[in-house]
Structures are given as structure tokens and as C-alpha cells.
């Protein structure tokens with residue numbers, strides 16, 4: 001199969017497009033012929049070695065994808081060859097920048113024909129992360145106000161829509177070029193963080209969802225009302241310790257399972273969730289996608305078209 005892999009950690013130029021052996025389905029697994037794979041914020045950190053440094057090469061990156069089942073391992077009864085599916089790789093597994101992947105069948109979900117492979121790939125990990133953060137971790141409720149940091153990113157684009165669907169008021173931060181996009185997906189108030197300090201205009205929030213990291217992390221606590229809660233996905237594996245005592249700091253535990261992916265399909269089906277804006281690249285141009293991802297100022301999702 002064709003795949004994009006690294007033979008050592010380094011810059012985008014270390015992403016090689018070449019041929020690797022096809023995977024086989026072990027017991028409980030399916031092989032999926034991948035049509036589209038998404039590029040996530042974590043991928044360039046894995047490529048560079050900043051996160052999850054690898055010792056075995058060639059190493060294929062990529063955490064989520066959409067495609068068609070092409071082989072079924074022993075013991076798999078609920079999926080068949082020809083099924084259209086999408087999935088997020090198991091924690092600790094990667095390999096979606098490729099024409100084929102073997103994956104545990106129980107974490108693969110059916111993709112309805114109404115959602116394209118490119119859209120399903122864009123929704124998988126970003127959607128799962130947004131659902132776990134907004135619904136399961138922050139437990140956002142109707143009538144609450146949430147500040148979503150970094151609104152134009154893939155996870156945040158979905159989180160904004162989920163929060164609006166729940167009935168919350170959404171404040172978000174983004175560069176001016178992304179404000180029209182964010183109004184289009186439902187944000188009530190948008191702050192250009194380049195010219196305005198959000199802590200000077202926002203206060204009394206029930207919740208914060210923080211997808212940016214860096215020095216903005218600690219400042220996010222300042223906008224919470226007493227008893228408010230903040231969830232962090234870009235500030236390390238542990239929730240940061242707040243400078244104030246009467247607020248909660250949470251680190252969403254984003255596991256892998258089929259029900260969350262089914263819920264994404266359900267929300268898209270009833271019109272509550274639209275696919276974030278997508279920029280496509282051919283698989284062979286994964287390095288170009290990584291340059292855009294690492295620069296951190298694109299909108300929505302980057303997707304590799306594999307077939």
C-alpha cells in the first residue's frame with residue numbers, strides 16, 4: 001500500500017510518501033481501505049518528536065479516517081466487507097496516512113451515505129474530542145455561558161455548534177479573518193485576541209473550553225464565575241492548576257468508542273452539526289498539510305484525500 005511515514009523525527013520534509021506492506025486483520029479487527037484521513041494538531045508534534053517519541057520506524061502517522069471495510073478478522077460479526085465506516089485509531093495506535101489500516105472493529109462506526117468520506121474523516125477525532133469535552137466533561141447546560149478559546153480550529157468549530165445546540169451562549173476568540181466563519185457556525189460574541197485582551201471584556205462565565213495552550217492557559221481561569229469549570233485539551237496531559245481555588249480545572253479523557261461516533265452521525269443527521277470548513281490535500285502532499293497545521297492559523301480541518 002501507499003503510505004506517508006517518517007523514518008526519523010524532524011521537520012515536514014521527513015514525511016516520506018512510499019510503499020509499505022499491507023496490514024492484515026487479526027482477531028476482532030477489520031482492515032479498512034482508507035479514502036480520507038484527517039490531519040490533527042497532534043500530528044506535527046508526533047512527527048517532530050515533541051509528543052510520543054517513537055523508536056520503531058518506518059512510522060505511519062494519522063489518527064482518524066473514513067473508508068470501506070476490505071477484510072474482516074475472526075470474531076467480527078457486526079461489520080462486513082463493503083461497509084462504509086469511519087473511526088479514530090485506538091489510543092497509542094496511529095497509521096491513517098495510508099491506503100489501508102487494521103483496526104479494532106469495536107471502535108469503528110458506520111458512515112451514512114449522506115456524509116462523504118472527506119467530511120467523516122474531518123468529523124471523527126475533532127468531533128469525538130468536542131463531544132467528550134462539552135457534553136461529558138464540562139456537562140454544559142442550556143442557559144450557561146461558555147468561552148471557547150481558539151474558535152476557528154477543528155475541535156472548537158464543532159464545540160461551538162454543540163454548545164449552541166445545548167442552548168448555551170458562546171463567546172469565542174479568533175483572528176479577524178475568521179470572524180465571519182465563526183458567526184456562520186453560531187458564535188454569539190467573537191473576540192479578536194490579537195487586538196483585545198479577552199480577560200478585560202469577558203467575565204462571569206460558567207465554563208471555558210480551551211483548545212489553544214501556551215500562555216493563554218492560566219488567563220482562561222480569570223473569566224470564570226466562582227464554581228465555574230474549565231476544560232483543557234492543548235495544555236498537556238494533566239489539567240493545569242488554577243491560580244484561584246474556587247474553580248474547576250478539567251482534562252477531558254478522550255477515549256475511543258463507537259457510541260460517540262454514532263452520536264456525531266446523529267447530530268449531523270438532524271442538522272445540529274455542520275462539518276467544519278475543510279482544506280484538502282492529496283496524501284502525497286501531507287508535508288504541505290503539516291506546514292499549514294504547524295503554523296496554527298488555518299480554519300476548520302485539514303484532510304488528506306487518499307483515494
Ligand SMILES: NC(=O)c1ccc[n+]([C@@H]2O[C@H](COP(=O)([O-])OP(=O)(O)OC[C@H]3O[C@@H](n4cnc5c(N)ncnc54)[C@H](OP(=O)(O)O)[C@@H]3O)[C@@H](O)[C@H]2O)c1
Nearest residue numbers: 041042129150152153154155174175233234254296297298
Ligand atoms: N484528545 C485530545 O486531547 C485532543 C484531540 C484533538 C486535539 N487536541 C489538541 O487540541 C488543540 C486544538 O486542535 P485543533 O486541531 O482543533 O486546532 P489547531 O490546529 O491546534 O488550531 C488551529 C486554530 O487555532 C487558532 N489559534 C491559534 N492561536 C490562537 C490564540 N492565541 N487564540 C485563539 N485562537 C488561536 C487559529 O485561529 P486564528 O487563525 O483565528 O488564530 C486556528 O484556527 C491542539 O493542541 C491539539 O493537539 C487534543
